[in-house]
Amino acid sequence: MSFTERLYYNDSHLIEFEARVIDVTERVSGWTAIVLDRTAFYPTGGGQPSDTGTLSGCRVVECIDADETVLHVVQGTTPPVGSEVKGRVDWSRRLDHMQQHTGQHILSQAFVTLFNAQTKSFRVLEDACEIDVDLSNPSNEVIERAVELGNNVIWEDRQITIRNVTSDEAMSLPLRKDPARQGELRLIEIEGFDLTPCGGTHAFRTGEVGMIAVRSWERAKGLTRIEFVAGIRALADFRRANKSVREIASLFSTARDEAPTLTARLLEENKDLHRRIRILEELAATSEAETLLSHAAVKSHDVRLICKIFTGRDADSLRKLAQALIASPKVIALLASRDEDIARLVFARSSDTSEDMNALMKQACEILDGRGGGKPELAQGGGKDASRLEEVLSQLSTLIT
Numbered sequence: 018m019s020f021t022e023r024l025y026y027n028d029s030h031l032i033e034f035e036a037r038v039i040d041v042t043e044r045v046s047g048w049t050a051i052v053l054d055r056t057a058f059y060p061t062g063g064g065q066p067s068d069t070g071t072l073s074g075c076r077v078v079e080c081i082d083a084d085e086t087v088l089h090v091v092q093g094t095t096p097p098v099g100s101e102v103k104g105r106v107d108w109s110r111r112l113d114h115m116q117q118h119t120g121q122h123i124l125s126q127a128f129v130t131l132f133n134a135q136t137k138s139f140r141v142l143e144d145a146c147e148i149d150v151d152l153s154n155p156s157n158e159v160i161e162r163a164v165e166l167g168n169n170v171i172w173e174d175r176q177i178t179i180r181n182v183t184s185d186e187a188m189s190l191p192l193r194k195d196p197a198r199q200g201e202l203r204l205i206e207i208e209g210f211d212l213t214p215c216g217g218t219h220a221f222r223t224g225e226v227g228m229i230a231v232r233s234w235e236r237a238k239g240l241t242r243i244e245f246v247a248g249i250r251a252l253a254d255f256r257r258a259n260k261s262v263r264e265i266a267s268l269f270s271t272a273r274d275e276a277p278t279l280t281a282r283l284l285e286e287n288k289d290l291h292r293r294i295r296i297l298e299e300l301a302a303t304s305e306a307e308t309l310l311s312h313a314a315v316k317s318h319d320v321r322l323i324c325k326i327f328t329g330r331d332a333d334s335l336r337k338l339a340q341a342l343i344a345s346p347k348v349i350a351l352l353a354s355r356d357e358d359i360a361r362l363v364f365a366r367s368s369d370t371s372e373d374m375n376a377l378m379k380q381a382c383e384i385l386d387g388r389g390g391g392k393p394e395l396a397q398g399g400g401k402d403a404s405r406l407e408e409v410l411s412q413l414s415t416l417i418t
Contacts, residue, residue: 021086022055030220032106050088064139074103116248119220126211127163152241174224175208250413324410330354341364355403365395
């Protein structure tokens with residue numbers, strides 16, 4: 018049975034090594050998987066993505082845990098079984114994953130220490146990380162308390178060590194979480210702070226993590242999902258956020274730290290302006306409705322019919338005008354607007370008339386190659402063939418007696 022010695026278990030900073038090829042298999046993807054007698058490449062697992070790098074010129078694009086072995090999925094000329102290869106792990110990717118994973122251990126223990134809130138899952142994503150924490154009453158203040166404790170542990174530059182123990186020995190230790198398997202366990206210990214079973218790659222000292230920053234949080238499936246970044250990701254995230262805030266501040270010709278206050282003020286002013294615009298639109302629609310009604314065609318039973326086609330008028334504006342028209346008794350409004358080839362329709366009637374606007378809308382949309390619907394008293398729709406609007410309204414107006 019093949020067996021791969023996992024060098025990263027004892028030295029997460031080891032990025033160059035020599036090994037012997039003990040197996041080569043073809044993958045469904047068309048790429049080749051190489052098994053070595055020893056490896057420094059970490060395979061995907063525990064929420065942490067795999068390492069990448071090279072094996073004597075072959076590009077290692079992924080590593081997969083296969084029980085006792087590690088599959089190195091490669092691109093390039095495959096070395097034969099029995100040959101010696103030189104492996105090199107991409108250090109920037111390894112360092113990033115070490116910082117995120119160690120940062121997760123620190124942040125998770127901070128939540129346990131302060132709030133007895135266990136982490137239920139962990140994921141390293143492309144730009145950030147997520148932990149799902151059993152935190153019953155989350156708030157910005159609560160989460161920032163955990164972040165502050167975590168960062169204090171980082172800046173104290175505490176030692177991180179690896180301990181190998183049996184299952185029986187582990188039972189007497191204050192582990193943060195229960196082990197997922199039996200047999201010999203690999204424990205990651207952060208001096209005076211955290212002790213937990215884990216097979217991932219970690220820093221030698223907490224100072225290597227740099228810092229932890231929480232980007233956002235939300236309630237998800239009964240837990241609190243926290244998105245965070247650590248180390249080089251935290252720096253990159255700060256640079257992006259700082260650039261965005263500075264650009265926003267420059268739009269307002271204000272200092273960076275004053276941008277949020279000014280933005281909030283402008284948003285409130287914008288809401289007030291929108292309220293005023295709605296009032297003015299309603300007044301304008303009432304005035305326009307009066308003009309249209311004065312020239313409306315009169316059908317039987319004194320029903321006034323307004324058929325009107327506009328240019329570049331949006332559906333909301335058409336609806337406001339239709340509602341202003343049917344505020345008067347015995348009115349049917351068939352309103353349309355063309356915007357290049359697109360047709361928009363709003364049909365409405367007063368409560369004292371009986372025509373079915375929904376039925377008329379479906380007929381119109383069928384002709385205009387579109388769709389729409391609504392209620393008997395008001396319907397809305399549109400189509401892709403605005404060239405037939407005149408034909409449609411003329412045809413429908415003859416159906417109204």
